[in-house]
Amino acid sequence: MSRRSRARALRAPGRWALVAAAAALTLSGCTYADREPGLFGTTAPSESPTPVPSPPAVLPRAVSAALPVAGDRTWTTAEGRQVSVRFAVNAIRRIAPATVLVAGATVLDWSVTVLGAPGYAAGSPLPTDIDLGLTRGESGELALDLVDPVGRRVYRPLSQQDRDQGPHCLCTSLWLAQQRLVVGETQLLQVAYPALPASVDAVDLQLPTAASFSHVPVTAAGQAPTARGRADLTRPAPVVRPATRPHAYRPAGSRSDTLAVRVDRVVALPTSTSLEWTVRSMAAQDLLPLAYGPPLAADLPLRIDVRPTAPADGARLRAAGLPAGDRSRVRWSSVPPSGGRDTAYACLCSDVWLHGDVLRRTGGVLHLTATFAALPVGTRRVDVSLPGVAPFTDVPVGTAEDAATRLGPPAAGEVGIWTYDQVDPPPGRTVAEWPTPLPAAGQLPGYDASVGDLVAWPS
Numbered sequence: 001m002s003r004r005s006r007a008r009a010l011r012a013p014g015r016w017a018l019v020a021a022a023a024a025l026t027l028s029g030c031t032y033a034d035r036e037p038g039l040f041g042t043t044a045p046s047e048s049p050t051p052v053p054s055p056p057a058v059l060p061r062a063v064s065a066a067l068p069v070a071g072d073r074t075w076t077t078a079e080g081r082q083v084s085v086r087f088a089v090n091a092i093r094r095i096a097p098a099t100v101l102v103a104g105a106t107v108l109d110w111s112v113t114v115l116g117a118p119g120y121a122a123g124s125p126l127p128t129d130i131d132l133g134l135t136r137g138e139s140g141e142l143a144l145d146l147v148d149p150v151g152r153r154v155y156r157p158l159s160q161q162d163r164d165q166g167p168h169c170l171c172t173s174l175w176l177a178q179q180r181l182v183v184g185e186t187q188l189l190q191v192a193y194p195a196l197p198a199s200v201d202a203v204d205l206q207l208p209t210a211a212s213f214s215h216v217p218v219t220a221a222g223q224a225p226t227a228r229g230r231a232d233l234t235r236p237a238p239v240v241r242p243a244t245r246p247h248a249y250r251p252a253g254s255r256s257d258t259l260a261v262r263v264d265r266v267v268a269l270p271t272s273t274s275l276e277w278t279v280r281s282m283a284a285q286d287l288l289p290l291a292y293g294p295p296l297a298a299d300l301p302l303r304i305d306v307r308p309t310a311p312a313d314g315a316r317l318r319a320a321g322l323p324a325g326d327r328s329r330v331r332w333s334s335v336p337p338s339g340g341r342d343t344a345y346a347c348l349c350s351d352v353w354l355h356g357d358v359l360r361r362t363g364g365v366l367h368l369t370a371t372f373a374a375l376p377v378g379t380r381r382v383d384v385s386l387p388g389v390a391p392f393t394d395v396p397v398g399t400a401e402d403a404a405t406r407l408g409p410p411a412a413g414e415v416g417i418w419t420y421d422q423v424d425p426p427p428g429r430t431v432a433e434w435p436t437p438l439p440a441a442g443q444l445p446g447y448d449a450s451v452g453d454l455v456a457w458p459s
Helices: 003-010 175-180 287-291 352-360 441-448
Strands: 071-076 084-095 106-116 145-148 153-160 185-194 202-205 213-217 224-227 247-249 259-268 272-281 305-307 316-319 333-334 344-347 365-373 381-386 389-399 408-410 448-455
Touching: 071 213, 084 175, 084 224, 175 185, 247 389, 259 381, 272 287, 272 352, 272 381, 365 441, 381 408
Parallel strands: 153 185, 259 389, 305 344
Antiparallel strands: 071 084, 084 106, 106 185, 145 153, 145 202, 153 448, 202 213, 224 408, 247 259, 259 272, 272 365, 316 381, 333 344, 333 448, 381 389
């Protein structure tokens, strides 16, 4: 184990209690077949969910002529339930300030739709242990960030540290949403962020489990985007084959391959690049070395305060044909430091501790994602390298959809307001309730704003 690994382990007592039993499968806009050629030919074992004995309820389809959808991604949980869900971005709206002395805010409207789960019929409620994989492992903070690529700024959810209420974001409760998942049903959710500059008319949305959403319009206070067509959020997810065959990883001193790694896809945004990749355990793994070393992570200097403390930042990208030295590292952003450090950085990538426990069993599958700087204009193929793994060459590059093209023009409309209550947190809402109420501006001074700068590499 490296010096960095030992130091991090000592700094993280009890961390295993925070690691979810699920592995977050980072499927973005597609699902991948269970069986792939080569090293991925063995299907991973999973628990058999118990079917719900009660008859399914009759639910309205998650189709709406009014609900705007700027883009969506599909994802499959890995806590043994194999629940297929669709995340969708519905709007980004501004909240006007309550007074001239109080800044306004920005609200992300998003939704989760359960597409299906083995053993559960349409209309069946799911078990309460479902994990949607959208939190940061150590803090429980919602890991959805708004990125202003022009101003090179990253906006994180408004957070409350009041001891009486407990730490929470100014948002509808993800925990409650996970308790109330029903097959075939859509929940509309919200999260509030610091106010964006008036000059910002669109942002990218960074997820910990999938490729970023590109160029999501920001509507003015008192307005919301309209729908360009009927939104069917329950439609099946398309099946897409991974971009590469798997390559083996064999640790130094080992006599056999322990992991198989593949690139699922590379997606080019005008302002960044998203990488989705998958790791399968060929034998039960000790997660501690993997969390801080090859092939998942790079070797960061010990003096650097990073979040999450085990970022999946090991991948490097290079446009095909460029010199070997022109490799792009995973993107980072500055965050408020802690523990007496001078600087701190957050990785725009997956958290190994939150998602990696699945690798402790043979056949466990871990899906990861990371964000890089934009590729040169016109790049069609890239080379992807990971520590200790043979490079992936000539990987095709896809193009991200412009979210603005999915939305109709904004329209004015009166909506209600809500105030966060720790005893009765705001729940998810139905599709029929769009446009949903917004957080009351008067509570904004009680929440802390976190805005960081985009950086290429912590130093």
